[in-house]
Amino acid sequence: MISFALIFIASLFFTGIVVRTKSIAQGRKGPVILQPMYDIWRLLRKGSVFSTTSSMIFQLTPSFYFASILLAMMVVPLCGTTGIFSFRGDFIFFAYVLAFGKFFTIIGALDTGSSFEGMGASREALFSMLVEPAFFLLMGTLGLITGNLSFADIFAMFHFGSYTSYAFAAIAAFVLLMICMIENSRMPVDDPKTHLELTMIHEVMVLDNSGFDLGLIMHATNLKFAMYSALIANLFIGDLAWYISVPVFFAVEFVCAVIVGITESFMARYRMSHNAQFILALSSLTLLLFLGVMATTGKI
Amino acid sequence: MEIQNGQSVSMSQLEVLPYNTFYSDIIGLMEEPTAHCVNYFAVPRDERLTLICCIAVNASHSIHVLRSEVGRDDKLLPLTNMHRAFHVFEREIHELYGLQFQDHPWLKPLRYAHDRANDASIYDYPFFNIQSEEFHRVGVGPIHAGIIEPGHFRFICEGEKIHHLEIQLGWQHRGIERLFVEKQKLLQRATLAENIAGDTVVGHSTAFCQAYESLAGYQLPEKLAFDRTIALEQERIAIHTGDLSAICTDIAYQLGNAVFGRLRTPMINFFQQWCGNRFAKSLIRPGKTNFPFTPQLADTWRNTIAKYKPHFIEMGEHMFDLPSVLSRIERTGIVPTTTARSLGLVGMAAKASGIEADIRASHPYLRYNELNIKPIVKTSGDVFARARVRYEEVLASIQNIERLIDLMPAADYQPQTELPLRPGMLTVSLVEGWRGEICHCAVTGAGGQLTAYKIVDPSVHNWMGLAMAVRNNGISDFPICNKSFDLSYCGHDL
Known part of the structure; x- marks a missing residue:
């Protein structure tokens, strides 16, 4: 319960910090941190408009997508407590409940019959498929180190015992952050700011959504950011007391948001055809990590 | 002849x-x-x-x-x-x-001109079509998400790869050429010339003035020629800087977008200080100018450029050295020299594809004889080349203005407000705008009235170049290719 609440609170500020970081990098003052939330609140109070070519699937999609993120959040542990529920193999549940939400956004996009949205859906499907091995290899590695199969147990056992676990935590944090940026369709894979439909991935899939539905989709992104950053925070918290771990959690969220902002400020986006290479490189990095752990634990 | x-x-x-x-x-x-x-x-x-x-x-x-x-x-x-x-x-x-x-x-x-001979409708343009299960078609426009003008693009793609692009224009047609003949007052015609393409005000109005003054047999005073040359070069600096910013936007490179965007402002505002309009409207008029370039303006320009130039060079050198930027713009949207030549590309797009196409050098006008212009030519023909041509042309234009200011002549001429046209004449006026070669042709009838006025914006030559450049590129690279050409819709549709 605590983790759920903490992630929700962090999600309110995450995008605001990203936007603010980008503004400062540009030499502008930037909007207030809560501006993205004001926008979402405004959208949530509006009605939705539906295209006449779309069916019920399109109308269900935003709610299913949002619900899938809430469900995934429930298994994330934090600060020594488990999530709302926890069981052996809950990280598989985590991955596939997110995939379920993504499946709905894809068929929702196809439902509109727009050629743009079909293109976006095909890209999103490809990139999420490629990022899946990276996530499972990473969780498999952590499971191998700790000998456990649930988020709560894995992170509780993942102590900073030796220098190798520092290295593992650093690489795992990097991989998780990258997965987070790919899953959230941020730079360098996707550009959330662009107005060019032909280059979009996620944005083009939600072109037809409006009002309340759009608000849900936008807040789902914030929650996803906060949730992945919570996983990163878990790598560093271990079994620290709450009065240390809660500030550490918020510090990690803040650092992640700033890193996202800085990445988006100082580099160009990848060419679409290079995205696949980049994501596969991420998987191979985790494979190295996995083999390294196998070697150190004497499994091979 | x-x-x-x-x-x-x-x-x-x-x-x-x-x-x-x-x-x-x-x-x-x-x-x-x-x-x-x-x-x-x-x-x-x-x-x-x-x-x-x-x-x-x-x-x-x-x-x-x-x-x-x-x-x-x-x-x-x-x-x-x-x-x-x-x-x-x-x-x-x-x-x-x-x-x-x-x-x-x-x-x-x-362009579906209003006075066309057929009654074809713009809504059923005969698009090139392909019957295949593997290919899909994507239509974009004429209403776009950004702030660009209307134009319809139809792609035939195999997955992400573009096989064919057809561009349908004409949505912006205003009948400019006919209005030139119908409107009788010089001021009306000069205003029309300024509105042929909103981003090439100086280029088009200079071409118009050159044509008009030639038909009237008017000998251009040195000072007027000087003012127009400065304006042309300044327009090139301003628009190229803005374009570099827009290219950065399209590859999601925020730093370049912000810095070039900021640098564009003082350049375009210099026109505001000069003539009261940021796009230099009302600056160039046949036979006179209401806003002569003064030594005070020369000082203002020197001060502005002293602040602009170091930042521009720093940002440019950084951008053309950044791997993530280069990976997006190199080998994207290539137009080989042979293709460029056979399509008759002009201006920047031609220079990026290895053709020395620069009217300032080949058919000098105004004061360009003294400046001895060397066209900046790149051979790779990709987005990188088109961006790099812009960067180097800005630096060259700064030098050109610096040299011109040193040669500033005295303003010793009588402004001419009435310029009667000679009867039965034809004139060809070529000007190198920032985008490329602008051609205005005018024909007068027996009574000295205009009987035909024909305008060719560089975009007319270059749109087909864009259609060829994107072939075999990813469809997500189309916007950056399009931006690197930065062609005018209204300049084409007239």
Whole structure:
């Protein structure tokens, strides 16, 4: 319960910090941190408009997508407590409940019959498929180190015992952050700011959504950011007391948001055809990590 | 007949060739590698059409003007079959007067002019189509998400790869050329010229003034020529800087977008200080200027540029050295030199593809003789080359203005407000705008009234270049290719 609440609170500020970081990098003052939330609140109070070519699937999609993120959040542990529920193999549940939400956004996009949205859906499907091995290899590695199969147990056992676990935590944090940026369709894979439909991935899939539905989709992104950053925070918290771990959690969220902002400020986006290479490189990095752990634990 | 840039010639001196000779003479002229067609149009004359073709030859710094007369029902041999660059001109003649061309490969509507000969509708353009299970079509526009003008793009793609792009324009047609003939006042015409393309105000109004003054037999005072040259170079700096910012936006490079965007402002605001309009409207008028370039303005310019230049160079060098930027712009949207030549590309796009196409160097006008312009040429023909040409041209233009200011002449001329046109004349006026070669042709009738005014914006030549550049590229790279050309819709649609 605590983790759920903490992630929700962090999600309110995450995008605001990203936007603010980008503004400062540009030499502008930037909007207030809560501006993205004001926008979402405004959208949530509006009605939705539906295209006449779309069916019920399109109308269900935003709610299913949002619900899938809430469900995934429930298994994330934090600060020594488990999530709302926890069981052996809950990280598989985590991955596939997110995939379920993504499946709905894809068929929702196809439902509109727009050629743009079909293109976006095909890209999103490809990139999420490629990022899946990276996530499972990473969780498999952590499971191998700790000998456990649930988020709560894995992170509780993942102590900073030796220098190798520092290295593992650093690489795992990097991989998780990258997965987070790919899953959230941020730079360098996707550009959330662009107005060019032909280059979009996620944005083009939600072109037809409006009002309340759009608000849900936008807040789902914030929650996803906060949730992945919570996983990163878990790598560093271990079994620290709450009065240390809660500030550490918020510090990690803040650092992640700033890193996202800085990445988006100082580099160009990848060419679409290079995205696949980049994501596969991420998987191979985790494979190295996995083999390294196998070697150190004497499994091979 | 061979003339110089901005020279007028009496229509009666132009020999009327039979179409066959006209055709073979043009083919003969085009054998010279630096020859290109700057304008080719028809003027109705009783029941017949007078065809006028202007071929500019860079090597000899001259323009060849050829004239022929044909009946409206004649079936002509198309020049497009020999030289692709003629397709826009023949399509326009066909569209306006219904003149038929035998076996023309691409006789599609050009811009749906209001006074066209056929009643084709813009809503059923004959798109190239492909019957296949593997390919899919993507239509973009004419209403776009950004702030750009209307144009329809239809892609035939295999997955992410573009196989074919067809561009349908004409949504922005305003009938500018006809208005030039209908409006009688000089001020009305000068205002029209400023509104041919909103981003090339100086380029088009200079071309108009050059044509108009030549028809009136007006000798341009040195100071006016000086002012216009400065304005042309300043417009190049301002628009190129803005374009570099826009290229950065399209590859999601925020730093470049922010810095170049900020640097564009003082450059475009310099026009505001000069003439009260950021796009230099009302600055250039035939026979006079309401806003002469003064020594005080020269000081302001020096101060502005002293702040601008170091930042521009720092940002440019950083951008063209950044791996993530280079990976997006290198080898994207390549137009090889042979393709560029056969399509008759002009200006920046041609220079990026290894062609020395610069009217300032090949057909000097105003004060460009003294500046000894060297075209900046890149050979790779990709987005990188087009961006890099812009960057280096900005630096060259700064140098040009610096040198010009040192040569500032005194303002010792009488402003001319009335410029009566000489009867029965034809003039060809070429100007290198920031985008490329602008051509204005005007013909006067027996009473000295305008009977035809034909405008060719560089975009007219270059749109087909964009369609070829994106072939075999990813469809997500189309926006960056499009931006690197940065063609005008209203300049094409007129």
